[in-house]
Amino acid sequence: MGKFTSSKKTYRVDPLGLNLPNSGENEEMNAPDNLSGIVAGGVVGATPDGNLIMNEDLSQSITDPIKLLDLISSSDTVERDFAFRTISEFVLENQSFTEELIKPENIRKIITHLVEPDVQIRVSVIGTFRNLTVVKEDICEQLISLDILTPLLSNFVQGINFIKTLNEKDMKQPKSIETQHVLIQAVALINNLCEVSDKGFSIVSKECKSILTTLFQVLINNSIFMPELIINISEFLTVVTDDNNELNATINNELMLQLFNIIKDSTTMNIRLKTLISTIILNIGQLYNKELVIQNITPILLSTFQFSSISTLNSDLLKSLNSAKDAKLKYDQLVAEQPDNNDDEKMGMDNNNNDDDNNNNTIAEPIDESKPITSTVDETIKKTPKNTIKNAAADLVQECEKQFKSQNEQWKDSLLAQQSAIELFVNIVSDAQQQQPDDSNPYDDDDDKFLDIEDGETEQSQQILSNISKFIISTPLCQYLIELLNSIVNFDLTEFGNLNVELLPNISSIRILQKRAMTCLSNLLITFIPKEENVQKILWDLLMKIANQSFATSDIEIIEMTTSSLWSIMRTNSNIGFTTEIEIKNLVELAIKSPNSIKTNLIGIIGIAGQKPYCQNILKEIAMFLLQCLNKDLPADIISESLNSIFDIYAEPNVNSIIKEVSLIQHLEAFVPIIRNKIKTDKKKLDRALLDRLDESRINLSRFITYKKSQK
DSSP states (O other): OOOOOOOOOOOOSSTTOOOOOOSOHHHHHTOOGGGGGTBGGGOOOBOTTSOBOOOHHHHHTBSOGGGHHHHTTOSOHHHHHHHHHHHHHHHHHOHHHHHHHTSHHHHHHHHGGGGOSSHHHHHHHHHHHHHHHHHOGGGHHHHHHTTOHHHHHHHHHHHHHHHTTOOTTGGGSHHHHHHHHHHHHHHHHHHHHHHHOHHHHHHHHHHHTTTHHHHHHHHHTGGGSOHHHHHHHHHHHHHHTTTOHHHHTTSOHHHHHHHHHHHHHOSSSOHHHHHHHHHHHHHHHTTTOHHHHHHHHHHHHHGGGGOOHHHHIIIIIHHHHHHHHHHHHHHHHHHHHSOOOHHHHHHHHHHHHHHHHHTTTOOOOOOOTTSOGGGGHHHHHHHSOGGGHHHHHHHHHHHHHHHHHHHHHHHHHHHHHHHHHHHHHHHHHHHHHHHOOOOOOSOOTTOOSSOSOSSHHHHHHTOOOOHHHHHHHHSTHHHHHHHHHHHHHTSOHHHHHHHOGGGHHHHHHHHHHHHHHHHHHHHHHHHOOOSOHHHHHHHHHHHHHHHHHHHHHTOHHHHHHHHHHHHHHHHHOTTSSOOSHHHHHHHHHHHHHSOHHHHHHHHHHHHHHTTSGGGGGGHHHHHHHHHHTOOTTSOHHHHHHHHHHHHHHSOSGGGHHHHHHTTHHHHHHHHHHHHHHHHHHHTTTSOHHHHHHHHHHHHHHHHHHHHHHHOO
16 A cells, blocks of 8 residues: 655665774784785775775776675685675676676675674675665565575564664664664665565565564664664565555554654654654554544645755755855865975974964864855864865865755655655555445436536536545645645756756656656546636646646656646536647647557547637547547547547537538448447456446447437
8 A cells, every 4th residue: 555666775885884893903904915906006995993995986996896706705804894895886886797796606605694793794795785686676586586585584683683672771882783784784675675576575574473563663762773774664664564464463553553653743753754654554554444544644744745845955955065065166276276295284283283282271163053164164264274274174175065965865855755755645545546436327228318428527526535535635735736846847957957967866856756746646636626716727737837848858657647637627627728729739639649548638638628619610620530549459448538529529510511521420330330349359358447438438429320310
């Protein structure tokens, strides 16, 4: 029910600052010589405390990546650590190396290291597989067939059972921190495997029966654990509890209520975490009272719309980015103006040390956070001795970049929360539509009209809504979706991205959000159209903007949704929308060239617009187009909608001259046996609803022919 695609982030070496100590400084100095055969120049980066660093610069200096596969079996911890750190990066950056890595013999070799006693190595090993499942999704089945889940689940279960016994004070102990780092990578990898592999999902689901309650307790006590661990566990639970009643039955109602109260009452919890937990509650809550669960979590999901991705991107985030760029520019200028001078630097350091001795009780003046960091650049420079001016500027660059990174992560979290909430609403609305009862009978023998439904306005008024649909309609979801989509379509994402290339990933995320929001709105408009004409007009203008943009980019999926929604609005209010002959003429030309999924919607729109007086001069062109769509090889929905449009447009006597001119009745009579045969041959292929629509069109076709022949 609540399943959605998680954010598959990649593992980067030591991303969370594990910084596990080595045995001593001499270990790095006495590292085996064969490291120099892999690293250009024999240089291995190290932190001040002696820890090896793996970063992009170092990974790019590797001259023979394949030798890394030999190093992973080294008896020396430093070599294995270096090898796995490097391999985890190469999976993301070096395709030829990855192809070598995924050979079964190499995969088996690496799997054995999932039980490495050294925590940092184990984290890098799991991180390597995590990266591999992101860049090569089809590797998941192979990994499972090679039994990666046995040692991986062992890490998972042991880690969870260990941390569940800890209190807040214990969480600061080294072993607790190490365990959480292993769990962060293990849970993320398990989640990736479960999303792709049904076999993996089944294996993990069985293993989780014994610890699902424990995972819930971890979420309930979320504040004492590392935030990334809680997010990963939550993402995992949204996947493993989706459509999994056997597993979900192990969670009692009391635990569900505890978890719900946590997210309902918390004012500090990350909104993304609230959304993920809401999804878990919905997945499991369907076993108890689905309607009540939806009503309770909806306010939490709707709160995600308080975040405005566009305004935040264009103000706070852009301002923070520019501050970092300005600080870097000033630093580069200082470097250019002050060439290195070792003697001066050394003297400056001595002088600086003396100053420190004389002022060792002085507290450094903090940066004023109420104003942009770069506004303090010149002040900082003025207060700093010349011999340390570059260091001060460099520190400022780091501070600005840190601030931008922090704000960017918050922006991404808020956007992902909003996207997850929208995806959840898509599922809720779609399921509610499937549950709506249908008491109407299209085959009323007492009805002597040639057409059961003369226009779309009757259809929606007779629709019986489920309780969940009624509830969703009563919320401001539709309004929020309209506001969100308007904010996106009225902002030039392309131009913004060209001017701020550093924010292109954010632009891509917004485009995905737009597609999810459009899907949700389109599904919602199938259920109901707002009654207020001003809201309908706002909706129409929004959908037309999105449609025009989508035609320009050839986004078939969005075009299909927008044309479907425009058609829904016209069925509710036939007076809204197109007003000129040229617009309908363009629609006909567009429908001729469109794929079938879009053609159906356009035919429906033409069927309503074609009844308007402004279309009188193009009724012949419309008739010829609709007759072309009466082809046995075309899908049933196109045939059905084409017939319905003919019935609507050409029912009145005043268009009989056009009917004669295009021989409409003769064509329709010839099509009667064709549609009967199509129903007979496609009976087992079509779903029941579409088959009923086609059969209804067949009945109305015979009635229409008789009706038109009776007209003088």
